[in-house]
Amino acid sequence: MPRKEIVVEKKYDVIVCGGGTSGVAAAIAAARGGASTLLIERVGSLGGQLCFSGPPGFAFAHLFNPLGEQDAAGIIEEIHSRMLKEGHALPHLKPEHRAEAGYTFSYVDPDWFSLTIFEMMEEEGVELLLHSLVVDVVQDGSKVTGVVVENTNGTMIINGEVIIDCTGEGDIAVRAGAPYEYVDKETVQPHTISFTMDGVNWDELMDWVHSNPDQIVWFEHTLPHWSDERKEEAHQKALEFYKTCDDPAMFGEMMGFTEFHKKGLETGEWHEFSGVGFFLTPREDGHIQAHMQHSSQVPFVLTDNAWDLSRGEIECRRQNAMAIKFFRKYIPGFEHAYLTRMCPEMRLREGRRIMGDYRLTRDDVAAGQEFDDVIGKSHFKAGAHHTVDKNTIAQVEKVCPQDGGSYDIPYRCLVPLDVENMLVAGKHVSTDRDAYLRYLHQTMVTGQAAGAAAALCVKKGISPRKLEEDVSELQKILKEQGAIIDGTH
Known part of the structure; x- marks a missing residue:
């Protein structure tokens, strides 16, 4: 039987590649921005590490900085509040002995988290394409115009105005030609199955x-x-x-x-x-x-x-x-x-970091750096690399934001170098190794920002890189969606 020909499917405003924590936040935010949104996921579940491959509920463990100020909210807080009301989450617990440590316990039931995400996708009108793997991109020079998908239907091309790589490993951005950084086999953080x-x-x-x-x-x-x-x-x-x-x-x-x-x-x-x-x-x-x-x-x-x-x-x-x-x-x-x-697969702690128009650094974290193009905040320390006793990984000194506050995550970290019409979100955004934004609350913050930015770019008819010139409208949208981009130390 001859191989089935590639089929060109319909076009969307925004295509989100990957339905993990960053992907679901991106899809919700893009749809709320009025964009026709497609979320493509290689398995039949949504929520990624939070409910499928990693620590269930763990995305809700770092929402407050050591000063007690909440610095991660928006869609992640919305989901937590919704699940708490329904009896499927713990409240924001702050044991006295961990006060000022920037670590709270607000865990959720992982299976109800997945069910909640499916409900929100339906409510927001996000179209899902599950059991499908994005294997390549369609490009006109450096401009990405669509993705190539493999599934039981065969091979298909789906076109989009803006593509968001939320694969966790930056697979799609790399295929589009974006540069990246990675460590070697002797240094990479260990992975685990929960x-x-x-x-x-x-x-x-x-x-x-x-x-x-x-x-x-x-x-x-x-x-x-x-x-x-x-x-x-x-x-x-x-x-x-x-x-x-x-x-x-x-x-x-x-x-x-x-x-x-x-x-x-x-x-x-x-x-x-x-x-x-x-x-x-x-x-x-x-x-x-x-x-x-x-x-x-x-x-x-x-x-x-x-x-x-x-x-x-x-x-x-x-x-x-x-x-x-x-x-x-x-x-x-x-x-x-x-x-x-x-859990059916490993939680992957460390992979590629896609280099963008700005590279968040260890020094930025230590300084509690502020940026004009801030799209979210975090307080998680830099250099917090997992090691194993038998490994040769060198222990890296950890640094926290000065005075126990938070640092800004700039929009430019989401815009990959050498590629147009693409954003990245999740643990592979542009940072140095020590500032790696791999924790699940951070992936949801960058996911929401990428989704909102993509919808705004479609509305204005501009590229994600062009949006860097003035992010004030994006910041206004994010604040309306409950995200925290100011008001903390």
Whole structure:
């Protein structure tokens, strides 16, 4: 049978490639801007890492800076408020011992998150093309005019006025000729497959925590500008919290179990690539589950190499099987716990960064830099790279915005060099390695901005690069959509 000919499908104002956290925010914002919007996703689910491959609900963990000011809102806050009202999210929890750490727990039920996203797509009139992979672009010189899609129909071309790459790895921008930066195999951050366990005896676990508070550790009180005295004060507050808190949901996460970890390493029942711990995932009617995000970590896997990715999937599952057995044997309350969810693919922590008209840097983060073309904010520290014990990754000193405030994300980071009619959003926007905007709340902030910008460009008949000359109308639209672009330190 002869190969089916390429079919040219209809044209859209905005085409969003990828239905993860950045993609869904981009599609919603573009549709709200009056653009006919198509969202193309390679699997049948929406929400990406938040509900499919990574830490469920974790996008809602960094919405407030260390001064207590909310610096990420817009669509992400809208979704959280909607889910909280329906009983599928935790409120913005701010344990006293983590005050001024810029870390809150506002987790959501991952499956209800996906359902909520589908509802919002329908409400906003976003057209979906699922089970479809964007494999290339159509170009007229440097101008991108459409995308090439492969699915069960065969090969098709779909034309668009503005294309937004929300693939997470910058696959489409690279195919369009945009330059990028990436690290080597010895340096790349490890990737992981998350899983969730239910059937935990929380009373038994909390009794153990109350008696062994020193066995629980946390990582957010390592802010570089904190004095040793201030860190010790925070440590004492944490110990008191662990001794007295009876509600595990208030913890947000439980990490450490240091003596059990040591025992597992000695007996070979725990692998050497990560520590022991989990996050608390809210379910129906206040029920919670233990979600393991870091129980498997595989180094030396580049995300632009399918052979590497395949090896990583295999190794992560080997580590997860070991972790499940370990938790049941050693961790109090887990004796009769059981697996309820294994994410179907790795959470990819580090991939390409598409170089744009501005490259956000470590120094920008440290200075709490402000930009005239700000489209969102963040406070997450630079240099917060994951490492594994067996890896050769050098530890990088972390830096936080001065005075515990936030820094601006400029629009120019979303406009790729050497390409026209394209925007990027998500973890592959233009930054240096230390300022990498890979956390899920950051991807939703850049996604919303890219979607709103794309719709505005279509309305005005200009390119995303031309829009750089005056972003005031874009900023006005984003503020009307609830985004935070000013008003913080």
